[in-house]
Amino acid sequence: MLLLTLYVIGITAEAMTGALCAGRKHMDWFGVMFVASATAIGGGTVRDILFGHxxxxxxxxxxxxxxxCVAGLITPWIASWVARNYKLFVTLDALGLAAFSIIGCRVAMDMGLHPLICMVSSLITGIFGGLLRDLICRQSPMVLHKELYALVAFVTGALYFSLIRLDVGELIATVASLVIGFGFRMAALRFGWSLPVFRFEAPSSLH
Amino acid sequence: MLLLTLYVIGITAEAMTGALCAGRKHMDWFGVMFVASATAIGGGTVRDILFGHxxxxxxxxxxxxxxxCVAGLITPWIASWVARNYKLFVTLDALGLAAFSIIGCRVAMDMGLHPLICMVSSLITGIFGGLLRDLICRQSPMVLHKELYALVAFVTGALYFSLIRLDVGELIATVASLVIGFGFRMAALRFGWSLPVFRFEAPSSLH
Amino acid sequence: MLLLTLYVIGITAEAMTGALCAGRKHMDWFGVMFVASATAIGGGTVRDILFGHxxxxxxxxxxxxxxxCVAGLITPWIASWVARNYKLFVTLDALGLAAFSIIGCRVAMDMGLHPLICMVSSLITGIFGGLLRDLICRQSPMVLHKELYALVAFVTGALYFSLIRLDVGELIATVASLVIGFGFRMAALRFGWSLPVFRFEAPSSLH
Known part of the structure; x- marks a missing residue:
């Protein structure tokens, strides 16, 4: 129930950021709904397709x-409010990321998949929405370039997986993973944590 | 049988427009066949993957x-004829869109999916070919920006679904949806109907 | 066993070329692992999703x-060595292409698919890794523009399929397809073989 509430909050917040992205590309209302939905539920969709779930x-x-779709469609009317309150959305998005990671891990565990794949499932559920948004909107995929996003999803999944295996109970595992995953993401944002970047200037003959 | 004929006409017309797009990007013959096929059968493929069908x-x-592939490969030889007769192709494409929408709705209904998902299935079948074409050819996805395309697919699917539920018979439902879907698309083209566009100029710190 | 060895060599070489591509786009370590993995195992993944395998x-x-992931992560430390030994990587990639094509054909044959689809399966397994890499890295998809790559995969698959149907035995079919597929790719590189290109300059009103 807690997870479902956070899931709904998460997809709503992600849909709105997707809609803003569509607005920046001057898409029409259908494009707005499409990008909003792809951003919000694309991660779970890719995960389920990869696992045949x-x-x-x-x-x-x-x-x-x-x-x-509704979250996407109302975004044009509240765009300036969303833009002014972006910190709120970043917070909701961080909550959603933690919730998505736990749900992704749960799905893979219920399918009896390998522990590593359970954590990869968290990661896929967490990042693919934003990745699809960036591909559809033809912009550089944020999650591959900077910010601790994928690592947060992976760590949250690993924590949840470990706690469940340690038999601490579903509720404690969920709440602890949520709090730590959310805190990790917010700390990464506040302190500007990021992974090292690989810069390679290639001769043009290489591809 | 009618639907199969229209399906073949539709994939042929869509393959040719995909091939023209590949030609504009100076692709080789394999690229032409690839983009042609993705444009023509990508919509049904994405739908079936999403539904596990x-x-x-x-x-x-x-x-x-x-x-x-053949339609794609012969396009280079008839490209200037195709370009001169683009209105014919737009017409065939509109016919194909209506046929794709009905087929998409049919597939989802046969799987016993929710009515809304049946209409979404029409939409996915109708638009994803062009969306994949634009992503592969690295151009702005037409269907998300302007023109009434997705809405036509959705409305055609909704009409077909309703008529089947009203027990008017398969043939009447198919012909009526075809005629109205095709007419809606052609009218949208002729009168320049389109959905409102969402323009959002964001401070660069937002993503 | 031979095929497994070549498969591992192939995914390692492909992961490294994917990582170089991520480095050229200044991605972080996660982006490097992601692009490396997508390049190396994206082809088989797309094939299995398309076939429901x-x-x-x-x-x-x-x-x-x-x-x-490991191959991707060590690439930043050996990038200049990789760049200096690019011919070695092109050779390993050609070996991997032949191995991927045979594996792709094998999977489709084991599923009892149509002969043409078995060869298309070789092609999909061979090319989709590079195609995903180019889409994620937002660069023009190499395999659709020049170089004999898709055709090599298709021909290798066709050869393997025919030899198995001629009952020459699994080992002979595999080795012969590997040698000829690899040789075909290396010859195409050395002699600059390529398919004809379709150039179409369209009036802007056409799409």
Missing amino acids: YPLTWVANPHFLVIT | YPLTWVANPHFLVIT | YPLTWVANPHFLVIT
Whole structure:
């Protein structure tokens, strides 16, 4: 129930940031809904396709799709408010990231997948929404360039997986992973933590 | 049978527009066949992957893939004729869009999916070919920016779904949806109908 | 066993070329691992998703994913060595291409798919890694523009398929396809073979 609430908050916040991105590219209302939905539920969709985990969440529960489309469609009217309160959205997005990571790990565990794949599942669920948004909007994929985002998802998943295996109980595992994952992401933002960057200037003959 | 004929016309027309796009990017013959096929059968492929609906149409019936490759390969020889008769292709594409929408809705209904998902299935089948083409050719995705395309697919699917539920019979539902979907698309082109556009100029710190 | 060895060599070489590409785009270490893995195992992943062939190789055997991530991560330290020895990598990549093509054909044959689809499976396995790399790195997809790459994969698959159907035995079919596929690719590189290019300069009103 806690996780479902955070999931809905997460997809709403992600849908709105996706819609802003569509607005920056001057898309029409359909484009706005499309990018909003891809950003919000793209991560879980890619994960389920990679694992052959059918039916997809939004196919079985179309109201999630309605939420992301509505969140996308109202964004044009509240865009300046969203822009002024971006810190709020960054916070909601961090909450959503932690929730997505736990859900992704849970799905892979329920399928009996390898521990490493459970953590990769957290990562995929956490990052692919933003990655799809950036590919569709034709901008450099943020999550591959800077900011601690993928690592937060991976660590949150690893923590949740370990706590469940240590038999601390579903609730404690969920709350602890949420708090630590959320705190990790917010700390990374505040202190500007990031991974080292690989710069390679290649002769043009190499590809 | 009618639907199959329109499907073949639709994938042929879409393959040719995809091939023209590949030609504008100076791709080689393989690139031409690849973009042609992705444009023509990409929509149904994405739909079937999202719904876990296997085997894919072109895997079970490889002759559809042969059709799109051949249509792509002959495009370089008839490119100037195609360019001069673009109105014909726009018409065939509109026919194909209506046919794709009905087929997409049919597939989802046969799988027993939620009514909203059946209409979304029409939309996915109708738009994802062009979306993949634009992503592969690295150009702004037309269908997210302007023109009534996605809405036509959605409305055609909604109409077909409703008529089937109203028990008017398969043939009447198909023909009525085809005629109205096709007419809606052609009217949208002629009168320049489009959805409102969301323009958002963001401070660069937002993403 | 031979094929497994070549597969590991192939994914290692492809992961390193993917990592170099990520370095040219100034990605961080996660981006490097991501692009490396997508380049190396993206082809097999796309093939298995298109055919509904679950579980994916790297989901069932996560050590392949570990190999590509490690190969990606060490690339920054050996980048100048890799760049100086690019001919070695081109050779390993050609070996990997032949191995990928045979594996792709084998998977499709084991699923009882149509002969043409078996050859298309070789092609998909061979090219989609590089295609995903280019899409993620936002550069023109090499394989659609020049160089004989897709055709090599297709021909290697066709040869393997024919030899198996001629009952020459698994080992002979594999070795012969490897040698000829590898030789074909190296010859194409050395002699600059390529497919004809389709150039089409369109009036801007066409799309």
